[in-house]
Amino acid sequence: MSNLTSFSFPRPVNTVQGPISYEDLGITDCHNHIWIDPVPGVDPNSPVLNQFNEIELELIEYKKAGGQSLLDCQPEGCGRNSIKLMELSQKSGVTVIACTGFHRQKYYPPQHWLFSKRAQKVCDFLSTELETGMYETLELERPLKAGFIKIALETAWGDCPQAALEGTAFAAKKTGALIEIHTEKGALAEKACLYFTDNGVSPNQIVLCHMDKRPDYGLQNELARLGVLLEYDTFYRPKYDPEKNLWPLIDHMVENELAGSIALATDMAEAALYHYLGDGPGLHSLPTDIKTKLQERGISDKDITQMIGGNIARRLAGII
Numbered sequence: 621m622s623n624l625t626s627f628s629f630p631r632p633v634n635t636v637q638g639p640i641s642y643e644d645l646g647i648t649d650c651h652n653h654i655w656i657d658p659v660p661g662v663d664p665n666s667p668v669l670n671q672f673n674e675i676e677l678e679l680i681e682y683k684k685a686g687g688q689s690l691l692d693c694q695p696e697g698c699g700r701n702s703i704k705l706m707e708l709s710q711k712s713g714v715t716v717i718a719c720t721g722f723h724r725q726k727y728y729p730p731q732h733w734l735f736s737k738r739a740q741k742v743c744d745f746l747s748t749e750l751e752t753g754m755y756e757t758l759e760l761e762r763p764l765k766a767g768f769i770k771i772a773l774e775t776a777w778g779d780c781p782q783a784a785l786e787g788t789a790f791a792a793k794k795t796g797a798l799i800e801i802h803t804e805k806g807a808l809a810e811k812a813c814l815y816f817t818d819n820g821v822s823p824n825q826i827v828l829c830h831m832d833k834r835p836d837y838g839l840q841n842e843l844a845r846l847g848v849l850l851e852y853d854t855f856y857r858p859k860y861d862p863e864k865n866l867w868p869l870i871d872h873m874v875e876n877e878l879a880g881s882i883a884l885a886t887d888m889a890e891a892a893l894y895h896y897l898g899d900g901p902g903l904h905s906l907p908t909d910i911k912t913k914l915q916e917r918g919i920s921d922k923d924i925t926q927m928i929g930g931n932i933a934r935r936l937a938g939i940i
């Protein structure tokens with residue numbers, strides 16, 4: 621039998637409430653965290669987000685401000701709870717897309733299986749989560765599918781889990797799924813692009829995260845022209861001096877007609893950044909404060925729409 625169904629374009633986007641058209645995603649935060657269960661055996665200072673009522677209020681506020689969708693970037697084994705994601709999505713009306721994949725090893729209990737298994741096992745696991753259902757929902761009448769792959773790189777390539785990387789490449793090639801790649805301040809961005817494209821993954825399937833922490837214009841241009849999507853998210857992180865780094869980088873990319881290669885996010889993995897949990901800017905800052913600042917810089921509505929939703933939506937659907 622041919623694989624035509626899974627490779628027809630545009631593909632439906634798998635959300636925690638079922639498949640929808642990419643055209644219905646609207647304003648989308650392409651990298652966030654709305655639930656993280658505590659993980660036994662890891663550093664007690666690892667982030668936890670498990671206060672249901674406050675998170676629900678946060679999502680309702682996001683929705684009221686015009687936010688429609690978000691990608692939750694916590695994979696299985698380090699605090700993902702897709703049942704909670706589904707309940708939060710149902711209660712708030714925000715479309716939530718969950719991920720499979722792997723985070724940095726420090727967020728898992730020692731000897732977690734993902735880091736010791738062979739590439740094929742990792743590929744099978746990711747493919748099952750994308751095509752059949754996420755592990756914790758397999759017993760449900762209708763298992764919930766992951767909508768993309770999220771993985772994490774370390775600073776040095778030799779420290780990255782090689783079999784897990786290889787398994788990710790197999791799974792992305794097989795399923796056509798998008799891979800969001802956490803980089804340590806942009807490190808290994810070029811290496812990761814070469815690695816995945818050499819292994820048969822299309823540049824259109826690759827999102828490089830936290831790239832505004834490496835505002836090297838030459839590199840940014842080159843990566844954009846290669847066809848990968850660049851994710852920026854330090855709007856509320858003073859230590860990265862967004863006025864000096866992130867905002868001029870956005871201006872540069874827009875002026876060079878590369879707005880189609882950028883996706884914006886707020887990546888609020890820490891409760892302190894939440895409005896209802898820590899008196900921070902909150903999830904709703906993307907459709908309010910950030911959108912307003914983009915308009916004030918004279919960026920066109922078309923480019924803004926792409927950067928805060930359109931670009932990630934098309935990539936999830938397998939088109940650019």
Ligand SMILES: [Zn+2]
Pocket residue numbers: 651652653693887889
């Ligand atoms: Zn993150």
